[in-house]
Each structure stands twice: as structure tokens, then as C-alpha cells.
Amino acid sequence: MIELRGITNTFPAFQLGPVDLDISRGSFFMLMGPTGSGKTLILESIAGLAPLKQGTVTIFGRDVTCVRSGRRGVGIVYQDSALFPHLTVRENITYGLKWSNCEGMKVPEIVEMLDLGELMDRLPGKLSGGEKQRTALARALVTNPAVMLLDEPMSSLDPQFRGRLRRELKAIHSRTGTTFVMATHDFTDALSLGTGGAVVKSGTIEQQGTIDEIFFKPATPFMASFVGMKNVFGVEIAGGTATTSDGLEISLADREGSGSGHIAIPPESIVVSTESGRGRTSERNHFEGTITEIAREGYGFAVEVQCRTTVFSAVITPASLRDLNLRQGSHVWLSWKASAIHIF
Amino acid sequence: MLNKGAFFWVSVFSAMIVLAFLALPMISMMTAPEPSAIREALADKLVVDSVLLSLYTAGMTSLICLVVGTPFAYLLARKEFPGKRLLLSIVDIPIVIPHPVVGIAILGVTGRNHWFGRVLIELGIRVMGSKVGIIAVMVFVAIPFFINAAREGFASVSPRLENISMSLGASKFTTFRKITLPLAWRSILAGLIMSAARALSEFGAVVVVAYHPMIAPVLMYERYEAYGLKYSQPVAFILVVVSLLVFIALRFATAGQSARVEER
Structure with missing residues (x-):
């Protein structure tokens, strides 16, 4: 389990947290939320790349709050690939092997898996968007991280490349058993890859659960709106009837429960x-x-x-x-x- | 050609005025000395020593700017902190104050009447009329050019590249050496060349702190004052040619490193 407990940080125009999050080992966890909600900061907090004001980060039982990034067993892939522009694809991929003592995956195995064989001597400037992301994935995977953090890896790709990368991510996840945490605001990514997830709103977790719970049982009006639900109304509930502010009486299947609440009708x-x-x-x-x-x-x-x-x-x-x-x-x-x- | 608007022709005219203003004096200066006068100047030990001293002190200035200025430039590029704007303004002070004032200010803190000057004297370091003084003045006037260029270079390197490097196990220092420095190298080199050029051309501040030993601009001034324009021109010619050769050599020496980064 990856556990985030009460992590906070303050920036001039943004407050992160407090964030509490539980991510199961081996899961493909989707971190969703609007742009600027703090998804990247949460990923960087797990990776040890964003300073924390308060809180703890535990990865599979080991408190890594004070452990430096390269010693956490975490790989990260950014939206813009962030390949080292002055190094070839080969040098990018093998970069981490120089500094990590871990038993990494074999480079040829990863190169073959991500179909990078032809590109090894090219500089990143000569790669397409999809090739860049595959190289970035290979670079992160080569040190055999226990956790892979993906920051909207498909958002800068054309639709045809997205589908391919999505399939490749799914295959890598099932083949390596690595825990994947992916920030996205694309519901197709979440629904096709995610096993669990959370939605971030203004630096805090709005809802966490299975993908089905998030999409079909939103807990708040924001969640309902975020997952695309329409016909969301504030109502007074009593005796199996929800009454809207203008007096429409809507029959509910459940006769129990009363008080103020919200309903959503697909x-x-x-x-x-x-x-x-x-x-x-x-x-x-x-x-x-x-x-x-x-x-x-x-x-x-x-x-x-x-x-x-x-x-x-x-x-x-x-x-x-x-x-x-x-x-x-x-x-x-x-x-x-x-x-x-x-x-x- | 006739379709070009009035604004285009005004731009062309202004470019011609500026270029003529810049180029004419330089061409005149470079073509004025007779070859025999240049040969004579090259045989003059005083001239050769002053040019070499200029190159040495400007080289030392660049080196000090590189060593002292690089970490500071990195800090300014990466961190946001209260008072940063003030700090940036302080860095730019030498660009805006008159150069003789710089010389007087340096003498003020390095003389016997200042505690810092007394410490230097205790340590056996003499500033007035010494190479140390010349270099101190040159660093003062040149370091803003280096820091500003290096800061822009560091700022152009995405912090995400450093994040990735550190997440892959590299230390902060290794990340700086392997990722940040190679990518910001062109700007750092530009900063080095600008600071060296600024140091080579300094006269007003140096002449206050150290008339002797004589750097080339001071010798030029002395010859102009004592013997007239004709005798100062060969020294200027030699200084300009040697400086250009040094800068071209520096560009070539680092072209290999830069070319790879440029392909990104």
C-alpha cells in the first residue's frame, strides 16, 4: 500500500492538502481532477520531488517521507516526456542505471517491449510525440521501480497514438506487476486502465474509491458534475420523495432517509x-x-x-x-x- | 521594391545610420596604423606586456565570475524568495553607476581606513596599484553580465529534467553536472565572453585603482595623452585583434559541446 497521510504544502497561489490517500500494491490508480487541481504535486510528493510542509508518505510499509527521490523506488513520466535533450534515446534509457544500485530490467527487454530498437541513436528532438513517451517510459522502467508515476502521459499525443500507448501501458502493468499511479483528466484513460482512483479538487481529495464508484456513485455535487452527470439538483428528501426548490416532487426508489441532499438523473x-x-x-x-x-x-x-x-x-x-x-x-x-x- | 511601405524605408535608413556610426570609427582605427607602426608596437615590450596583462586579468575575471557567479545564478533562476527583486537590482548596480565611481568605491573598502582593507593588508594583499586591484575592479564591472546570462540559461532548463534525473537516482550535484550544466552551457559561455569583453574594455575604474601595472587601455590612454592619436592606434589595433582571436578560439573550442544540445 502507498499511504499519504495529511500531506500539505503552501505555494504563493496554491495550497496542497491535507491529502490522505491509499493506493493498493499492484493497482493502476487514476488520479483525476481539473487542470491545476494539484495532481502533479501529489505525484511529485510520492516521488520525493516536491517538498512537504507536513504529513508522511509510506510506500509498501516503508516511511519514505525523508528519503531522497532516487532512493524511493519510484519512476516518473511527465506529460511532456522530459527527455534529456542532449542525450540519445540509448543514453536517456540507461541514465538511471549509472546511479541506481537496483537490479533493473534488462535494457534489450524493455527496448523490445516498447519497440524502440530503431531509435536508440537518435536525439529526442528527432522523435515523434509517441516515441518520446515510449522512451520516457523505458527510462523510468529500466530501474525496475516499485511504483510508476505517470503525469498525464497521453495528453500531448494524437488520438491514434493514445490508443497504442494505452494498450502498451496496460500490457506493461500486467507484465511487471508494478503499481501505477496516473494523473489524468481523460475519462477514457480512467475507465479503460484504472482499477481504483481518486478525484482531486483544489489540492484536496474529493472522492476516492473504485472507478465504478467514482463514475457511477459520485459523493458530492462537484463529483457529479466532474464525471459529467447532468440534472443535478439540490433537494429536500422525505418519505421517498425528493422535492426541488420550486416544488417538483420526484419519486425515489428508496423510501428511507430524509433531509437535504442532491439527486442526479442521467x-x-x-x-x-x-x-x-x-x-x-x-x-x-x-x-x-x-x-x-x-x-x-x-x-x-x-x-x-x-x-x-x-x-x-x-x-x-x-x-x-x-x-x-x-x-x-x-x-x-x-x-x-x-x-x-x-x-x- | 517600390511596394515597400514608408516604415520599411525608415527602418532601413535607421539601420544604415547605426551601422555607419558603429563601423566607421572601427574601420578607421583598424586601417589607420601603418604596418611598420604595428611591427614597431609588437616589438615594444611595454605594449606586449600591457596586452598580455589585459588578457590575463580579463581571463582571471571570467574564471572568478564562473566559479562565484554560477551557483548564485542557479539560485536566482530556480528559487523564489522574498527580496529576490532587490537582489537582482543589486546585481545590476555595476551596469548603471559611472566607472570611476567603481574605482573609488573599491579603494574605499580596501584602504587602511576600512576594516576590510586592514584585514587585506594584514593578509598581505595589496589592491591599489596591483593585479589584484585590476581584477577586483574588472570582476565588479563584469559579473552582472555573467550572472544575467547564466541565470537565463539555467531558467531555460526545465526543472522537470532535474526531477527526472534525481528520481532515477542521481544526486543533486550529479544532476547539475550531467543535465543542467550541459544544457545551460551556451548561455554560460555567452556570459563568460561578455564578462571577459567587459573586463578587457574597462578603463575608467581601473585607472583609479591601478594605473600601474598598465593594462592595454591605460597604455593607450597614456600614449594618446603623451604622444597623440597616431601612437595609441597600434596598441588599440593589437588589442582588438588579439581579443577577437581569443574569442573566436573560445567559440571553436566549445562548438562541439554546443552543437549536440542545439539538435534538441
Whole structure:
């Protein structure tokens, strides 16, 4: 387990922490959050590259808070590769072997695994973005680190290279068993690679858990908004009903619990129709409203419907839009199942 | 050609004025001395000694700037701390104050009336009228050029490269030697050349602290005062040629190291 306990640091325009984080050995942990939220600082704190004001860092039972970076068994790959520009690919990759006493992975093995054979005598300036990142990975892996820290390694790559690097990262992770901690704001990375994760907001951990928990059970309105949930409303809950500020009474599947809270309704769970289905469908929530906006969204359309003062967002297909003859100002009915509502 | 706007022609005209202003006196000075006068000057021990002393003191100045200024320049490039702006302003002071004032200020702290001067005398170090004095004055006027150039060079090296090096096991010192220094080398070299050039050209401050032993600019001044322009020009010619040769040799000597970094 990698354990961060109460780590803090203060910069002129930013306060990190206190951060508490638990990362299981062998996991592929995703550190998510908006740009400037402190993800890189947390990675650098684990690596011993950012000074700490308070707190402790423990890596697999060993307190490394005061251990210098090169003795922590940690490798780091930055978003911009940070290859040494005056050294060839070969010299970059073998750089760490000169200073580390550890039993590293064999260089030829890594070179083959990352398909760098043809590039060994080139300088970084002559490499593509993907080649640079593969070299940076090889350089970090060659000292056989127990923990690999990846700081948005794919953000500067073209989409076709991202897919390849993602597959390579997955393969390296399962082959080496190394614990990977990756900072990203790309949900595709998180959903395809992550086994667990945490979301950072303004220097603190907003939520930590499995990837499913983070994406499907957000704990706060920020989390709901961060993972792309729409129709997030503050409500008063009582007797299985959530009441919005303008008095809409929304039926919940769970009859227990009361007090103030938030609900989120996935737009794709909302059915849009031109007549009321109340009493004729199994959905328990039916509201009448007016379309305020229709906008293209990917392959479908996002339809904004105002019911009293609350605006709901639903997603429909182009065929539905045409068949129902929907347009701005149309009078419609919205319905959804009580079980589709996420309460937090 | 006719399509060029008025602004273009104003720019060209201003460039011609500036270039003529800079080049004409230099061309005149370099072409004025008769070959026989140059040969005569080269045979004059006083002239040769003054040029060699100029080169020696300027070389020592650059070396001191390199040793003392490099860690300071690195600190200024990497760290943010209260009072940093003030520190940067202090570093630039020698650029803005009149040069004779520098000489007088140095004499002020190295004379018998100042505790620092008394310490130097106790240690047997004489500043006035000595090579030490010349070098002290030269370092004073030249070090801002070195520190500013080296600071910009260090600032251009991403701290992430140093982070990576340290995460791979290299110590801070090794990281500086293997990563930071090679990447900032061009700026450091530029700083060395600028500080050496500044030291070679110093007259106003040196003449206050050490008229003797004579560096080339002081000898030039003396010959101009005593014998006129014609007798000072050969010394100037020799100093300029020797300085250019030294700088060109320095550039060539370090070109190999720089070329690789340039390919990045």
C-alpha cells in the first residue's frame, strides 16, 4: 500500500492538502481532477520531488517521507516526456542505471517491449510525440521501480497514438506487476486502465474509491458534475420523495432517509414524449414542460426542457426528434424511473 | 521594391545610420596604423606586456565570475524568495553607476581606513596599484553580465529534467553536472565572453585603482595623452585583434559541446 497521510504544502497561489490517500500494491490508480487541481504535486510528493510542509508518505510499509527521490523506488513520466535533450534515446534509457544500485530490467527487454530498437541513436528532438513517451517510459522502467508515476502521459499525443500507448501501458502493468499511479483528466484513460482512483479538487481529495464508484456513485455535487452527470439538483428528501426548490416532487426508489441532499438523473434515462404516460407506463416520474433548447450532441440531440423553473436535460436520437416533430417551444412530457435517480 | 511601405524605408535608413556610426570609427582605427607602426608596437615590450596583462586579468575575471557567479545564478533562476527583486537590482548596480565611481568605491573598502582593507593588508594583499586591484575592479564591472546570462540559461532548463534525473537516482550535484550544466552551457559561455569583453574594455575604474601595472587601455590612454592619436592606434589595433582571436578560439573550442544540445 502507498499511504499519504495529511500531506500539505503552501505555494504563493496554491495550497496542497491535507491529502490522505491509499493506493493498493499492484493497482493502476487514476488520479483525476481539473487542470491545476494539484495532481502533479501529489505525484511529485510520492516521488520525493516536491517538498512537504507536513504529513508522511509510506510506500509498501516503508516511511519514505525523508528519503531522497532516487532512493524511493519510484519512476516518473511527465506529460511532456522530459527527455534529456542532449542525450540519445540509448543514453536517456540507461541514465538511471549509472546511479541506481537496483537490479533493473534488462535494457534489450524493455527496448523490445516498447519497440524502440530503431531509435536508440537518435536525439529526442528527432522523435515523434509517441516515441518520446515510449522512451520516457523505458527510462523510468529500466530501474525496475516499485511504483510508476505517470503525469498525464497521453495528453500531448494524437488520438491514434493514445490508443497504442494505452494498450502498451496496460500490457506493461500486467507484465511487471508494478503499481501505477496516473494523473489524468481523460475519462477514457480512467475507465479503460484504472482499477481504483481518486478525484482531486483544489489540492484536496474529493472522492476516492473504485472507478465504478467514482463514475457511477459520485459523493458530492462537484463529483457529479466532474464525471459529467447532468440534472443535478439540490433537494429536500422525505418519505421517498425528493422535492426541488420550486416544488417538483420526484419519486425515489428508496423510501428511507430524509433531509437535504442532491439527486442526479442521467439524461439518457429521461424519456421525452408528446403526451402524458402517467398511469400507462412503469415510470413513476412524469413532468410536463416546454423545450427551451435543442442542440446537436455527438450522434444525438440534447433537449433542454423547463418544468416550472427546473431545467432538465434529456438525450434523444435524430429519428425521435424527427418523428416527434420537436422544436424549441414544444410542449412535452418527461418521464423516468425512480431507480434511475442517483442520491448523494 | 517600390511596394515597400514608408516604415520599411525608415527602418532601413535607421539601420544604415547605426551601422555607419558603429563601423566607421572601427574601420578607421583598424586601417589607420601603418604596418611598420604595428611591427614597431609588437616589438615594444611595454605594449606586449600591457596586452598580455589585459588578457590575463580579463581571463582571471571570467574564471572568478564562473566559479562565484554560477551557483548564485542557479539560485536566482530556480528559487523564489522574498527580496529576490532587490537582489537582482543589486546585481545590476555595476551596469548603471559611472566607472570611476567603481574605482573609488573599491579603494574605499580596501584602504587602511576600512576594516576590510586592514584585514587585506594584514593578509598581505595589496589592491591599489596591483593585479589584484585590476581584477577586483574588472570582476565588479563584469559579473552582472555573467550572472544575467547564466541565470537565463539555467531558467531555460526545465526543472522537470532535474526531477527526472534525481528520481532515477542521481544526486543533486550529479544532476547539475550531467543535465543542467550541459544544457545551460551556451548561455554560460555567452556570459563568460561578455564578462571577459567587459573586463578587457574597462578603463575608467581601473585607472583609479591601478594605473600601474598598465593594462592595454591605460597604455593607450597614456600614449594618446603623451604622444597623440597616431601612437595609441597600434596598441588599440593589437588589442582588438588579439581579443577577437581569443574569442573566436573560445567559440571553436566549445562548438562541439554546443552543437549536440542545439539538435534538441
